[in-house]
Amino acid sequence: MSFDDIVAQDIKENPILIYMKGFPESPMCGFSALAVKVLKLYDVPISARDILGDLNLKECVKAHTNWPTFPQIFIKGEFVGGSDIILDMHQASELIVRRFYYQVYLSTILILNLKGQLKDLLGDIAQKHEQKESS
Ligand SMILES: N[C@@H](CCC(=O)N[C@@H](CS)C(=O)NCC(=O)O)C(=O)O
Numbered sequence: 001m002s003f004d005d006i007v008a009q010d011i012k013e014n015p016i017l018i019y020m021k022g023f024p025e026s027p028m029c030g031f032s033a034l035a036v037k038v039l040k041l042y043d044v045p046i047s048a049r050d051i052l053g054d055l056n057l058k059e060c061v062k063a064h065t066n067w068p069t070f071p072q073i074f075i076k077g078e079f080v081g082g083s084d085i086i087l088d089m090h091q092a093s094e095l096i097v098r099r100f101y102y103q104v105y106l107s108t109i110l111i112l113n114l115k116g117q118l119k120d121l122l123g124d125i126a127q128k129h130e131q132k133e134s135s
């Protein structure tokens with residue numbers, strides 16, 4: 001099996017694959033460690049290959065993606081990028097989630113406020129209605 005075949009098979013068979021320095025449990029570089037840390041936040045199975053021990057594999061991966069550095073992350077067969085890109089993607093998704101909760105919070109305040117106003121308004125009518133009935 002050529003190294004090209006190994007890379008092609010790796011990418012095909014593993015939904016999340018990192019070519020990295022070291023292994024997920026023992027990264028040998030801060031950039032690789034960061035990529036693993038971000039992916040671990042999503043509770044997904046992470047497959048990895050250590051490129052430090054195999055220069056041929058390393059060169060083959062670089063040629064395959066035309067990307068000069070490691071880590072290199074593949075998700076569902078697609079090359080995504082390195083640690084900067086995966087961190088940016090994570091932070092962007094965090095921002096969307098935070099904005100969503102903020103919107104829900106604002107909407108809840110608004111609904112409670114309207115409900116309070118309606119209660120005051122109707123309460124007044126109900127009181128007058130009661131007074132009329134008793135007189
Ligand atoms: N900004 C890069 C950082 C990765 C990086 O600069 N990696 C370097 C140092 S570990 C690298 O792989 N250099 C090429 C090499 O060691 O062969 C990213 O987003 O992944």
Ligand code: FES
Nearest residue numbers: 021028029030031
């Ligand atoms: S091995 Fe030195 S920065 Fe990655």
